[in-house]
Amino acid sequence: MSDIATNGLRYVTPNGGTGLTLVPRTDEKQTLKDFKSDQEVRWCPGCGDYAILAAVQGFLPELGLRRENIVFVSGIGCSSRFPYYLNTYGFHSIHGRAPAIATGLAASRPDLSVWVITGDGDALSIGGNHLIHALRRNVNLNILLFNNRIYGLTKGQYSPTSEVGKITKSTPMGSLDRPFNPISLALGAEASFVARTLDSDRKHLQSVLREAAAHRGASLVEIYQNCNIFNDGAFDQMKDPALRDDITLRLEHGLPIVSASKAVRRAANGGIEVVDRASVAEDEILVHDAHNPDPSVAFALSRLDEPAFEHVPLGIFRSVDRPAYDTLMAEQLKEAEGTRGPGVLGDLLHGGDTWRVG
Amino acid sequence: MTKQVQQLDRVIIRFAGDSGDGMQLTGDRFTAETAEFGNDVSTLPNFPAEIRAPAGTLPGVSSFQLHFADHDILTPGDAPNVLVAMNPAALKANLGDLPRGADMIVNTDEFTKRNLQKVGYAASPVDDGSLAEWRVHAVPLTSLTVKALEGFDISKKDAERAKNMFALGLLSWLYHRPTEATVKFLQGKFAKKPDIARANIAAFQAGWNYGETTESFSVSYEIKPASLTPGVYRNISGNQALAYGLIAASVQSELPLFLGSYPITPASDILHELSKHKRFGIRTFQAEDEIAGVGAALGAAFGGALGVTTTSGPGVALKAETVGLAVTTELPLIVVDVQRAGPSTGMPTKTEQTDLLMALYGRNGESPVPVIAPATPSDCFAAALEAARIAVKYRTPVMLLSDGYLANGSEPWRLPEIDDLPDLRVEFTTQPNGDDGETYLPFKRDPRTLARPWAVPGTPGLEHRIGGIEKADGSGNISYDPDNHDLMVRLRQGKIDGIARDIPALEVDDPDRDARVLVLGWGSTYGPIAAAVRRVRRAGGKVAQAHLRHLNPLPANTGEVLRSYDKVLLPEINLGQLALLLRARFLVDIISYNRVRGLPFKAEELAGVIQDVIDSE
Ligand SMILES: Cc1ncc(C[n+]2csc(CCOP(=O)(O)OP(=O)(O)O)c2C)c(N)n1
Ligand code: SF4
Ligand SMILES: [Mg+2]
Numbered sequence: 001m002s003d004i005a006t007n008g009l010r011y012v013t014p015n016g017g018t019g020l021t022l023v024p025r026t027d028e029k030q031t032l033k034d035f036k037s038d039q040e041v042r043w044c045p046g047c048g049d050y051a052i053l054a055a056v057q058g059f060l061p062e063l064g065l066r067r068e069n070i071v072f073v074s075g076i077g078c079s080s081r082f083p084y085y086l087n088t089y090g091f092h093s094i095h096g097r098a099p100a101i102a103t104g105l106a107a108s109r110p111d112l113s114v115w116v117i118t119g120d121g122d123a124l125s126i127g128g129n130h131l132i133h134a135l136r137r138n139v140n141l142n143i144l145l146f147n148n149r150i151y152g153l154t155k156g157q158y159s160p161t162s163e164v165g166k167i168t169k170s171t172p173m174g175s176l177d178r179p180f181n182p183i184s185l186a187l188g189a190e191a192s193f194v195a196r197t198l199d200s201d202r203k204h205l206q207s208v209l210r211e212a213a214a215h216r217g218a219s220l221v222e223i224y225q226n227c228n229i230f231n232d233g234a235f236d237q238m239k240d241p242a243l244r245d246d247i248t249l250r251l252e253h254g255l256p257i258v259s260a261s262k263a264v265r266r267a268a269n270g271g272i273e274v275v276d277r278a279s280v281a282e283d284e285i286l287v288h289d290a291h292n293p294d295p296s297v298a299f300a301l302s303r304l305d306e307p308a309f310e311h312v313p314l315g316i317f318r319s320v321d322r323p324a325y326d327t328l329m330a331e332q333l334k335e336a337e338g339t340r341g342p343g344v345l346g347d348l349l350h351g352g353d354t355w356r357v358g
Numbered sequence: 359m360t361k362q363v364q365q366l367d368r369v370i371i372r373f374a375g376d377s378g379d380g381m382q383l384t385g386d387r388f389t390a391e392t393a394e395f396g397n398d399v400s401t402l403p404n405f406p407a408e409i410r411a412p413a414g415t416l417p418g419v420s421s422f423q424l425h426f427a428d429h430d431i432l433t434p435g436d437a438p439n440v441l442v443a444m445n446p447a448a449l450k451a452n453l454g455d456l457p458r459g460a461d462m463i464v465n466t467d468e469f470t471k472r473n474l475q476k477v478g479y480a481a482s483p484v485d486d487g488s489l490a491e492w493r494v495h496a497v498p499l500t501s502l503t504v505k506a507l508e509g510f511d512i513s514k515k516d517a518e519r520a521k522n523m524f525a526l527g528l529l530s531w532l533y534h535r536p537t538e539a540t541v542k543f544l545q546g547k548f549a550k551k552p553d554i555a556r557a558n559i560a561a562f563q564a565g566w567n568y569g570e571t572t573e574s575f576s577v578s579y580e581i582k583p584a585s586l587t588p589g590v591y592r593n594i595s596g597n598q599a600l601a602y603g604l605i606a607a608s609v610q611s612e613l614p615l616f617l618g619s620y621p622i623t624p625a626s627d628i629l630h631e632l633s634k635h636k637r638f639g640i641r642t643f644q645a646e647d648e649i650a651g652v653g654a655a656l657g658a659a660f661g662g663a664l665g666v667t668t669t670s671g672p673g674v675a676l677k678a679e680t681v682g683l684a685v686t687t688e689l690p691l692i693v694v695d696v697q698r699a700g701p702s703t704g705m706p707t708k709t710e711q712t713d714l715l716m717a718l719y720g721r722n723g724e725s726p727v728p729v730i731a732p733a734t735p736s737d738c739f740a741a742a743l744e745a746a747r748i749a750v751k752y753r754t755p756v757m758l759l760s761d762g763y764l765a766n767g768s769e770p771w772r773l774p775e776i777d778d779l780p781d782l783r784v785e786f787t788t789q790p791n792g793d794d795g796e797t798y799l800p801f802k803r804d805p806r807t808l809a810r811p812w813a814v815p816g817t818p819g820l821e822h823r824i825g826g827i828e829k830a831d832g833s834g835n836i837s838y839d840p841d842n843h844d845l846m847v848r849l850r851q852g853k854i855d856g857i858a859r860d861i862p863a864l865e866v867d868d869p870d871r872d873a874r875v876l877v878l879g880w881g882s883t884y885g886p887i888a889a890a891v892r893r894v895r896r897a898g899g900k901v902a903q904a905h906l907r908h909l910n911p912l913p914a915n916t917g918e919v920l921r922s923y924d925k926v927l928l929p930e931i932n933l934g935q936l937a938l939l940l941r942a943r944f945l946v947d948i949i950s951y952n953r954v955r956g957l958p959f960k961a962e963e964l965a966g967v968i969q970d971v972i973d974s975e
Contacts, residue, residue: 037823039835068818073657076826084823084836089815091660092825094683097653100618100645104654105815108616108641109661112815130653133646329641336636343638345609346776349602350590353539354773355394358588 023069023113030061037087043078048199048225049146053085055199056144059206060086063113063213070113073102075127077119078153079146079225096127099134099143103325106140110326113213116143121151124160124180131220135191138217140324142209145182145220146199148227149234156230168230183302183317186220187295193219194298195316199226200239204314211316217324237309249274249304251315256285257301262311264304272300274311290319361570362577368427369533369581370435373525374452375444375465376413377406377420380522385422387526387543391535393593393770396583397426400885401768402434402958407623407706414468414476419451428582432885432892434767436960442525444468444499447477458491463528465521467500495574499524506564510557520561527565532578537566589772596735596764597624599771600694601631603742605638607692608664610743611750611782615640616658618651619668623706624762625696628668648673652680652693659689660824662786662814664746668694671713672703674757675720681755682721685850687824688801688810690749690756692742693727697761699956708956709762711881711931717757718910718939724847726854728752729909731759733884736771738764741907743780750784751860752853753809759909761931763958764882787811790819798822800834807860808853858911864919867891868902875972876923878948880906880936883929883959890964899972909936917944925949927971929964 035057043049060070070088074080076095083090089112093101098116106114116134123131123145134141150168151157157170161182165174186194193215197208205223212219224235237243245260257264258277263285267273272286292298298318305312337343371388375381382403392399401424411418425435440461443449445468456462469482483489484496503524507517523544530537541559548555569575594602608615617640619629633642641658645651652667659665667677674695684691697713699705717729728748732741738760749756790798791811798820801810813820822834830837831845866876879887884905891903904919906912920926920940927949928937934950941948951967953959 039823066818068821069816071815074825083825087821089821090823090825091657091687092823092827093653094679094826097649097680100650100653101657101660103645103650104616104618104643104657104659104663104665105661106657107643107654108614108658108663109815112661129646130650133650329643333636333639333641337639340637343605343609343635345606348605348635348638349773349776350592352592353390353394354590354592355396356588356590357396357586357772 023111024066025064026066030064030067032057032061034067035060035087037085039084041085042081044229046228047078048148048227049079049082051199051202052144052146052205052223052225053082055202055205056209057086058202059209062210065113069111070115071105072115072117073098073105074117075119075122076153077122077151078227079119080117080122082117096122096125097130098122099127099130099141102141103134103137103139107326107329110140110330114141116141118143118145119152120145120147120149120161120182121159124182124185128160132185132189135186135189135218135220137325138192138322140216140218140326142212142219143221145222146225147182147222148225148231149179150227150231152227152230181302181305182220182222184299187299187302187318190295191220191318192217192320192322193316194318195219196222196224196314198224198235198238198314208316211319215319216327217322238312247309247311249311249313251288251290251301251313251317253288253290253316253319255288256282257288257313258285259311264301272297272304274304290316292318293320361575364577364579366579366581367429368425368431369440369579370423370425370438371440371442371529372421372423372438372452372455373442374419374421374448375522376447377408377410377418378413379420379444380519381420381422381444384522384526385424387540388529388535389424389593389768390539390543391530391537392424392426393591394539395536397428397581398430398584398586399424399426399593399770400431400434401425402763403766405707414445414447414473416447416451416477419447421448421452426581428584430584430586432889433958433961436962442529444521444525446473446479446482449483450477450479456492459493461493461495462489463495463497463525465499465525466496467498497528497568497574502568503561503564506561507557510553510560512553512557516554517557520558523558523561524565524568527562527567528569530562531566531569532575534578534580537562586770587772591770591772593768594736594739594771595627595766595768596732596738596760597627597696597766598631599736600732600738600742600758600760601628603739604632604666604692604746605635605640606739606779607743607746607782608638608640610779611664611746611784613662613664613750613784615666616655616663617642617666617668618645618654618658619643620645620648620651620673622648622670622673624698624765625668625670625673625694627765628694628696648676649680652677652691656680656684656689656691659684659691660687660815662812664692664750665690666692666694668696670696670698670706671700671716674713674716678721681727682723682725683826684755685721685725685727686826686828688753688850690753690812692745692749692756692758694758694760696765697759699954705956707762709882709931709958710954710956711759711761711883712935712954713759714880714909714932714935715938717759724851726851727755727757727910728854728857729757729759730907731881731909732764733881733905733907735764735767735769739771739774743782744907747780747782748857750782751809752807752857753812754854759881761882784812786817787813787820788817799832800824801829802832803849803853808849808856855911858914861908861911861913863915864904864906864913866902866904866919869895870900873900873902874924874975875900875927875968876902876904876919876925877927877929877968878904878906878920879929880909883931886959886961886964887929889961890968893961893965894968894972897969899969901968901972906936912943916940917946920944920946920948924975925971927951927968929959929967931959
């Protein structure tokens with residue numbers, strides 16, 4: 001316990017790393033198998049969650065982190081079963097609360113790589129409040145939002161990302177409420193890292209995870225995920241070889257924002273618009289700046305997939321540097337200790353007006 | 359003019375005024391002077407929930423009562439001997455509590471036509487003879503203060519504002535209080551505004567001099583120091599003691615404290631206090647709501663911190679699902695409920711004991727949690743340490759039931775020796791515990807305590823998953839097996855029940871061992887019950903007293919104690935919640951006494967109730 005005086009945590013992980021060193025690394029070679037737990041995976045055959053699991057298991061070894069310093073925290077939903085299938089530390093919590101639980105963990109243990117697994121209902125209905133606050137605080141979390149635009153686990157009610165008019169068991173005449181766009185919501189909450197990817201595109205998914213993991217602070221990654229039981233084909237246009245290259249607007253920092261046939265440019269009304277790629281000069285096309293401190297262009301990009309999925313931006317909308325919550329918290333502890341020295345219990349109790357009897 | 363000095367053994371003073379009149383500060387200072395002088399003292403602040411109700415109205419009245427004596431006392435007193443009324447509203451709101459013959463000091467400057475009208479007085483009661491049964495000291499406090507501060511470079515408003523210090527000075531003279539500490543306090547408080555500091559000190563001294571010279575006070579009073587147990591003392595409120603207890607628990611357990619909290623009356627001061635002590639490595643997190651507060655605390659506990667959440671009843675309702683998660687994941691967690699009058703928003707600044715059943719049963723499923731209730735403001739320190747001890751040792755959420763009366767009330771606290779504090783250190787599990795020497799079984803229990811191991815993230819080789827779904831005994835894998843569920847339900851219950859072996863027996867105070875009536879209590883009713891028991895005994899009545907600190911599990915001898923008396927009387931500030939439990943569990947015909955007025959019991963009232971029960975024998 002030699003770190004008591006220096007880091008204000010009085011907490012040393014059993015492997016000797018202190019609470020203020022960042023996540024410890026390993027030199028041991030890791031493979032996908034190291035991250036598979038012994039639990040049987042229980043999603044419906046064909047569910048998009050399988051692809052995401054395989055992509056994550058395949059990606060984690062490249063981080064080179066000690067497995068014991070990785071934690072997956074989830075809420076409730078089909079997607080939230082995820083932690084059971086990974087051989088890391090895991091906490092399958094309650095509906096909507098994973099960002100709050102993970103906030104306590106990440107804020108008090110900067111030596112951990114903390115991942116939140118959540119669904120569209122989990123993150124945006126019951127847990128909406130926790131999500132926006134974790135994002136605005138910039139807690140050092142990687143939040144993977146599995147968006148299948150439906151409640152899977154409760155057997156197919158519409159969700160806060162379902163399109164208006166969705167016919168489900170709870171909305172036989174069609175749903176009435178406008179959906180959230182998770183990217184717009186996250187940008188509105190001042191998230192410092194916001195991205196979107198697709199369950200079936202392993203390469204893209206892993207490239208986004210790589211950036212999310214490297215980002216210090218809260219990263220929100222929306223993953224379009226097919227629920228083949230209750231909302232099959234929700235993202236089929238994006239997977240259809242005949243359509244996908246035209247629909248998908250790739251967001252890559254420093255490159256023009258285009259699909260095979262479309263391009264994004266500044267519109268006369270001050271916003272942005274999608275036009276026929278052949279109709280614009282190359283230098284008219286908007287070049288993506290993920291690091292722009294002003295989120296308004298990223299927000300405009302997030303609105304492009306409305307209303308009918310004719311074109312969908314995929315990639316990192318925004319990635320800006322902002323101090324992470326745990327860093328700021330630890331700095332305050334250090335500052336308090338630095339100016340007045342570490343706390344001494346006896347002095348605390350004897351502080352204030354005391355008097356002696358007898 | 360020589361003045362007479364009279365000896366008293368105890369006095370109850372109530373300062374009452376408008377919310378903006380600084381009555382809480384005045385009361386705090388008088389308390390500090392009194393504690394320093396060596397009297398025993400107990401206080402009861404009473405303030406409106408509104409921050410600034412319209413000036414001069416009844417809802418805007420704020421008061422501070424303190425009871426001090428030359429012997430040890432147990433309550434802030436039933437009825438004041440002296441009322442300081444800063445305006446007509448304060449007089450009207452408090453007159454009903456003032457026994458005939460008591461003194462009152464009235465700030466006549468505020469008895470203007472307009473102020474009188476605001477509270478429905480047609481004429482000034484000071485002049486119309488309606489106060490003839492009290493000893494009224496009519497003092498123009500405001501104008502005397504302004505006059506005393508002539509020549510000071512401050513506004514008239516600031517001068518008027520110092521009238522509370524004039525009143526404090528007068529009362530300090532009247533009861534022979536030491537004054538140096540208050541002068542020092544004012545210098546510190548207004549360090550950045552030296553003119554205001556000087557003016558307040560001058561007003562304070564002018565109040566004292568006024569007492570010495572005026573003819574309206576011909577007698578002053580002396581109350582000898584009390585003979586308290588030797589030691590070093592400080593005055594402390596329940597919320598502050600509770601916060602200190604949590605800090606002590608962190609130090610004694612060597613676990614960093616993580617507080618997740620959302621502001622709510624009357625619990626917020628614990629959040630405020632802990633936020634000041636970051637150099638103890640304490641992380642305080644003001645969450646977006648109560649659910650996030652407890653969630654973050656639980657997340658921190660998973661990571662090896664001492665997780666704490668502080669709230670009041672409405673917040674406990676919101677936290678219920680997460681507390682259930684803590685029950686089933688078997689992680690240590692301290693949930694502090696500073697109870698207030700409910701249901702719903704109720705009366706935020708008023709006290710009640712109405713959350714007991716919610717603490718015990720307010721969750722889905724069989725979800726047992728230990729429940730602990732402190733008895734006095736300073737006892738909140740030891741109760742917090744005890745809550746931490748049980749949480750950490752048994753890996754369980756613990757409910758700590760304070761209330762508004764304890765939270766804001768204060769009393770002298772004999773400081774404990776640091777060496778006497780319990781050792782709360784825990785060992786995290788760092789090695790596999792399976793029979794094969796390789797696997798880690800997160801739900802393999804300690805056969806003695808039934809606690810499960812606590813392996814925190816960062817521990818190599820012990821990677822495991824926990825969660826709210828039912829777990830298989832031992833391995834912790836998801837299990838829907840009926841027999842396993844039955845077993846786990848019983849194991850979780852058995853673990854909490856077993857804590858009864860690890861807590862002190864219920865002690866009975868029955869000096870001559872011949873009482874036939876037992877008066878039982880829990881939580882903050884300790885003071886009023888004990889004071890009532892004293893009165894009854896002084897009058898020759900035989901009564902035994904016992905007080906429960908552990909509400910779940912109950913001390914092992916509880917049934918035996920209850921059955922060994924002919925009658926058991928249980929006063930509660932609810933409609934009989936503990937009585938319901940004890941009747942069901944021990945089949946004892948408890949006599950309940952219930953008042954739910956948002957106020958503590960009065961000793962006199964309880965003494966009458968006890969006497970009635972004795973007489974009905
Ligand atoms: C407090 C609470 N309310 C409701 C539920 C029921 N419930 C479980 S999962 C779920 C919705 C899940 O939808 P989503 O987050 O989109 O996850 P998916 O199953 O689609 O992956 C609901 C309503 C619950 N478990 N807890
Ligand atoms: S219900 Fe849908 S989301 Fe859930 S496991 Fe089945 S396919 Fe996947
Ligand atoms: Mg869903």
